[in-house]
Amino acid sequence: MINEPLADVRDMYMAHTMFRREIGLAPALVRGVPGGDVKRAATVADHFQVVDNSLHHHHVAEDEHVWPRLAERAGTEAEPVVRVMEEQHAAIGALLDEVRAGLARWRGTADAAQGEALADVVSRLHEHLVEHLAVEEDLALPLIEKHITAAEWGRMIADSAGDVAPERIPLIFGMMAYEADPGTVRDIIAQMPPEISGVIGDLAPQSYAAHARQVYGTATPARIGARGAVA
The missing domain is CATH 1.20.120.520 (nmb1532 protein domain like)
Incomplete structure (x- = not known):
């Protein structure tokens, strides 16, 4: 136990x-x-x-x-x-x-x-x-x-x-949070060290959007949903 x-x-x-x-x-x-x-x-x-x-x-x-x-x-x-x-x-x-x-x-x-x-x-x-x-x-x-x-x-x-690298963390988290439930994202951020949680909520979506525009030509690439197919 x-x-x-x-x-x-x-x-x-x-x-x-x-x-x-x-x-x-x-x-x-x-x-x-x-x-x-x-x-x-x-x-x-x-x-x-x-x-x-x-x-x-x-x-x-x-x-x-x-x-x-x-x-x-x-x-x-x-x-x-x-x-x-x-x-x-x-x-x-x-x-x-x-x-x-x-x-x-x-x-x-x-x-x-x-x-x-x-x-x-x-x-x-x-x-x-x-x-x-x-x-x-x-x-x-x-x-x-x-x-x-x-x-x-x-x-x-x-x-x-x-x-x-520390400067890459917002991008990675932004990739993860892109399709996630906002409440879940808030809960996960709340569990992070204060020096990260205080800034990642704003930086993560901005970082992924900028990255996606370079890679996909759009800030909103195709979503798949939970266990779904790319559409």
């Missing part, structure tokens, strides 16, 4: 929506770059690297902080879930390696054939990711709410920021 406040996982749903949306929109972004337009290719590649970095550290933090504790505390109930989570993380990690290699080749040339190959890999990544996030939400998050403390969850969230 855990006699401490338990994890509030609403921020996980926010992150999952961000990953579904940004990676789901990425193949069209890549295919939309005119052949040879290396400036536009660099803009798209830089955007994807922001999303990639967030997803990578998100998974590393779960692997280090969450799955071992679930296996220890939830026993046989958690074992098959943890196994699937780890297997899916490994498969997604391999696809991310493919995407990074493709981005490195394409961003300097904006070659159309390289771009098409890259978009295909990103599409496969999105398919695997959508499956993984659905399984995590259905099976892992209910266990987390029962077996992971709020303090442990907070450390996982802090580690999931990885090597993100």
Whole structure:
């Protein structure tokens, strides 16, 4: 029995929506770059690297902080879930390696054939990711709410920021909050350190809107809704 406040996982749903949306929109972004337009290719590649970095550290933090504790505390109930989570993380990690290699080749040339190959890999990544996030939400998050403390969850969230520069935090949070319930966003901000919570509420939406205009040509890119398809 855990006699401490338990994890509030609403921020996980926010992150999952961000990953579904940004990676789901990425193949069209890549295919939309005119052949040879290396400036536009660099803009798209830089955007994807922001999303990639967030997803990578998100998974590393779960692997280090969450799955071992679930296996220890939830026993046989958690074992098959943890196994699937780890297997899916490994498969997604391999696809991310493919995407990074493709981005490195394409961003300097904006070659159309390289771009098409890259978009295909990103599409496969999105398919695997959508499956993984659905399984995590259905099976892992209910266990987390029962077996992971709020303090442990907070450390996982802090580690999931990885090597993100402080000035990038409003952008990342703005990506997460773009489709989230405003009340949930306020609650999540209230749990942040005062030096962050005092400014992120205003900076986050502005930062994502400016970023989206550069990447998508609009401050309001297509929304997907909870577990929905890009529309």
